[in-house]
Amino acid sequence: MKNFDPKYNDIPKTEIHCHLEGSIRTQTIIDIARQYNLILPSYEARELDRHVKVYDQLRDLQAVLDAFAIFQNSITSPAVFERIAWELFEDCSRQNIKLFEVRFSPDWAFHGHGVDWDSCLEGLLTAKERAEYQFDMVIGIIAITSRGMGPESCIKTVDWAIRHKQHILAVDLADGEMLYPMNNFVKPILKAKDAGLKVTIHTGEDTPASAVRDTILAFQPDRIGHGIHSIEDMSVIELIKERNITLEVNPWSNYLTNSVPIIEEHPLKKLFDLGVRVTINSDDPEVLETNVNNEYRIAHEVLGMSMDDIAVCNRYAFESSFIEDAAKQRIWDKYFEPVS
Numbered sequence: 001m002k003n004f005d006p007k008y009n010d011i012p013k014t015e016i017h018c019h020l021e022g023s024i025r026t027q028t029i030i031d032i033a034r035q036y037n038l039i040l041p042s043y044e045a046r047e048l049d050r051h052v053k054v055y056d057q058l059r060d061l062q063a064v065l066d067a068f069a070i071f072q073n074s075i076t077s078p079a080v081f082e083r084i085a086w087e088l089f090e091d092c093s094r095q096n097i098k099l100f101e102v103r104f105s106p107d108w109a110f111h112g113h114g115v116d117w118d119s120c121l122e123g124l125l126t127a128k129e130r131a132e133y134q135f136d137m138v139i140g141i142i143a144i145t146s147r148g149m150g151p152e153s154c155i156k157t158v159d160w161a162i163r164h165k166q167h168i169l170a171v172d173l174a175d176g177e178m179l180y181p182m183n184n185f186v187k188p189i190l191k192a193k194d195a196g197l198k199v200t201i202h203t204g205e206d207t208p209a210s211a212v213r214d215t216i217l218a219f220q221p222d223r224i225g226h227g228i229h230s231i232e233d234m235s236v237i238e239l240i241k242e243r244n245i246t247l248e249v250n251p252w253s254n255y256l257t258n259s260v261p262i263i264e265e266h267p268l269k270k271l272f273d274l275g276v277r278v279t280i281n282s283d284d285p286e287v288l289e290t291n292v293n294n295e296y297r298i299a300h301e302v303l304g305m306s307m308d309d310i311a312v313c314n315r316y317a318f319e320s321s322f323i324e325d326a327a328k329q330r331i332w333d334k335y336f337e338p339v340s
């Protein structure tokens with residue numbers, strides 16, 4: 001559930017793992033559908049929520065895929081993409097998120113309606129610049145290559161990201177780690193790295209610690225999305241620490257996808273106590289009906305992390321953020337340093 005308790009809402013926050021495609025407001029989906037004559041199961045927000053939100057662990061996989069199909073089908077034009085981005089940044093500012101990295105998979109998001117990638121990036125940049133100015137925050141952009149879209153898509157996405165590297169900070173390999181072996185993706189991801197882009201990889205979400213180890217050895221990532229199953233093997237924990245890799249953890253998402261069957265048993269605090277650089281994020285705030293405040297509430301009230309521990313996670317996010325040093329330092333000094 002989205003949380004606006006002042007205890008969490010008032011403190012300045014970071015978020016470095018958030019998918020733009022999982023962050024579209026329900027009312028916006030309806031507005032877009034009306035404008036572009038799209039078919040929806042309902043045109044009433046509360047009713048549509050039942051189709052586009054995952055509230056509990058018991059929803060079957062098909063229901064989750066159906067929800068994402070509606071999100072995907074909503075991305076109909078660069079103007080729509082700009083609107084979605086702007087609304088996400090607005091939602092960030094409502095929670096006092098001051099340092100934010102947004103990620104999206106251009107091939108997955110744009111291929112349905114054949115929307116032009118460059119025009120969408122321009123829309124996103126317009127929203128970003130406006131939000132940075134209006135909300136006094138700093139925003140970074142990550143391009144995702146989705147394993148499910150295949151190796152050709154990975155090559156295309158990496159080349160596109162390299163072409164726009166003045167605006168795109170990093171690439172992320174996401175989606176279906178169990179279904180799609182990593183081998184086909186290593187070469188393009190390393191090409192991105194060679195070109196100066198940062199690398200983060202979704203791994204160890206629903207895969208074991210060995211997958212995290214294989215990922216680290218093959219890709220040498222700067223950060224890892226999730227990585228929670230590394231807790232099962234201390235040698236992997238040591239490897240993560242040795243390589244100074246930051247984990248982008250998303251507690252409620254891990255529970256809803258059943259990667260962690262019981263929320264009380266989420267390893268966030270254990271990883272933190274072991275000295276792993278963990279950060280706290282929301283993943284897909286609209287699909288999962290969560291926000292960073294809620295993730296902090298879980299960390300504090302369910303998992304027993306102190307508010308000081310959480311402030312340390314913010315520092316980890318700041319330090320590992322791909323955003324340019326001067327820009328993130330200004331925000332850090334202004335909003336975070338006095339309270340930490």
Ligand SMILES: [Zn+2]
Binds near residue numbers: 017202225
């Ligand atoms: Zn993710």
